Amino acid sequence: MISRQAGARIAIVGAGLGGSALGALLQREGFDVAIYEQAPRFMRVGAGIHLSPNLMRVLQLLGVHRQALLAGQEPAAFVNRRASDGELLYRLTLGNTASERFGATFVALKRGDLHAALMSAVTPGSVTWGKRLAGLDWRGETVELAFEDGSRAHADVVIGADGLRSRVREVLRGFEKPVYSGQVAFRGSYPRALLENLPVEDLTKWWGEHTFVLSYWLDRAREEFYFAAMTPQAEWPTDASSMPGDVDEMRSLFDDFHPDVRHMLARAPRDSVAKWALFERAPQFEFGNDRVVLIGDACHPMRPFMSQGAAMALEDATILLRAIKGSTEFGAAFATYAQHRIDRLGRVHRVSSANTFMRGPTEPDWVFGYDALSVGASTVLPPLHRTDRARAAYQLAGREFA
Numbered sequence: 113m114i115s116r117q118a119g120a121r122i123a124i125v126g127a128g129l130g131g132s133a134l135g136a137l138l139q140r141e142g143f144d145v146a147i148y149e150q151a152p153r154f155m156r157v158g159a160g161i162h163l164s165p166n167l168m169r170v171l172q173l174l175g176v177h178r179q180a181l182l183a184g185q186e187p188a189a190f191v192n193r194r195a196s197d198g199e200l201l202y203r204l205t206l207g208n209t210a211s212e213r214f215g216a217t218f219v220a221l222k223r224g225d226l227h228a229a230l231m232s233a234v235t236p237g238s239v240t241w242g243k244r245l246a247g248l249d250w251r252g253e254t255v256e257l258a259f260e261d262g263s264r265a266h267a268d269v270v271i272g273a274d275g276l277r278s279r280v281r282e283v284l285r286g287f288e289k290p291v292y293s294g295q296v297a298f299r300g301s302y303p304r305a306l307l308e309n310l311p312v313e314d315l316t317k318w319w320g321e322h323t324f325v326l327s328y329w330l331d332r333a334r335e336e337f338y339f340a341a342m343t344p345q346a347e348w349p350t351d352a353s354s355m356p357g358d359v360d361e362m363r364s365l366f367d368d369f370h371p372d373v374r375h376m377l378a379r380a381p382r383d384s385v386a387k388w389a390l391f392e393r394a395p396q397f398e399f400g401n402d403r404v405v406l407i408g409d410a411c412h413p414m415r416p417f418m419s420q421g422a423a424m425a426l427e428d429a430t431i432l433l434r435a436i437k438g439s440t441e442f443g444a445a446f447a448t449y450a451q452h453r454i455d456r457l458g459r460v461h462r463v464s465s466a467n468t469f470m471r472g473p474t475e476p477d478w479v480f481g482y483d484a485l486s487v488g489a490s491t492v493l494p495p496l497h498r499t500d501r502a503r504a505a506y507q508l509a510g511r512e513f514a
């Protein structure tokens with residue numbers, strides 16, 4: 113068993129959403145953390161993302177909540193409509209009501225802005241860029257990380273936060289291709305002016321029988337409009353996750369939708385749309401062993417139909433931090449973490465796959481009200497307290513800190 117005391121070295125593979133959040137959380141508690149990322153430098157990749165209150169709580173803890181609030185847009189409500197005629201299926205009031213009900217608010221923004229906020233909480237110099245993990249060996253005194261450039265590094269424990277095609281997972285289990293879900297998403301964004309005065313709600317999901325369209329604003333001023341239009345597609349012809357989207361194909365696939373949606377899709381400029389394959393894995397999660405542990409998409413990639421993938425990665429990070437703080441051995445901490453995550457991840461994975469969440473009257477508290485900072489038995493998982501810094505930041509943004 114590896115003691116977590118006496119300056120133990122923790123290596124995190126992947127400085128994406130989960131890896132940067134976990135790195136920052138551990139560093140704030142004084143742990144010696146080195147993060148290895150394959151990208152040559154920080155890059156603002158990805159389209160829109162919306163942050164539910166269970167994720168926002170972790171940003172509060174990290175003190176970067178205000179950055180997300182200022183970069184993004186706080187929707188007034190999450191509106192669900194029937195695709196054919198726009199009939200209201202379910203409306204969840206957000207803003208102050210969400211803060212009161214769930215303990216934090218909702219924010220929609222560019223994924224790159226969320227990533228930048230998380231990276232700003234990471235200790236400068238602790239991320240080594242351009243390090244693509246090739247192999248891992250945990251049988252010696254330390255865990256050895258081998259990178260594709262031929263270099264090596266050592267740590268007492270390794271956390272795999274390397275996403276959907278995780279190399280850490282592959283070393284643990286052998287190669288298993290992520291499973292194509294049979295669904296694709298056309299995603300795009302464009303300036304408000306192109307909507308030509310069409311009144312657009314802040315955050316809307318339009319539900320067809322097997323297709324749906326999600327739309328929201330990416331910025332506080334409501335200047336950039338974002339949509340994701342999801343539809344079944346029998347096969348995905350390439351190993352790449354995305355390809356340029358054919359707007360004519362997209363428009364014809366959604367031509368039975370309400371005129372407002374058809375208008376939104378029709379206004380998308382030809383070069384502004386990408387088609388994404390949606391991948392997943394079965395919910396038999398791989399959490400790792402007593403020296404190596406997985407979080408986020410490396411552990412449990414799921415269909416994005418509840419928009420909970422990043423939220424699950426940040427919840428994982430918080431529960432793992434609490435488990436490490438509550439144990440003197442890493443192995444025991446990793447087991448505690450897995451034990452506390454399995455039911456939650458299983459349920460979110462299942463409901464995400466079924467794509468039923470908020471299709472009609474819904475009790476969303478089990479998803480959005482989940483508090484990774486305090487949930488679980490406090491003797492095993494000590495609660496974490498949000499910082500005064502986060503409190504001040506929240507007040508600066510003109511809101512009460514819940």
Ligand SMILES: Cc1cc2nc3c(=O)[nH]c(=O)nc-3n(C[C@H](O)[C@H](O)[C@H](O)COP(=O)(O)OP(=O)(O)OC[C@H]3O[C@@H](n4cnc5c(N)ncnc54)[C@H](O)[C@@H]3O)c2cc1C
Nearest residue numbers: 126128129130150162244245274275408409419421422423
């Ligand atoms: C269409 C779509 C919409 C979504 N919308 C939402 C949403 O609205 N809300 C939400 O919460 N979630 C959403 N998600 C899910 C969310 O984007 C992911 O679940 C989240 O990014 C997972 O975080 P992660 O840290 O596990 O992985 P990532 O953020 O993907 O990070 C993995 C990192 O590991 C690095 N890496 C990979 N391999 C190696 C290697 N061998 N060596 C070193 N580094 C490596 C990568 O470069 C990357 O930086 C959506 C997903 C999709 C596909």
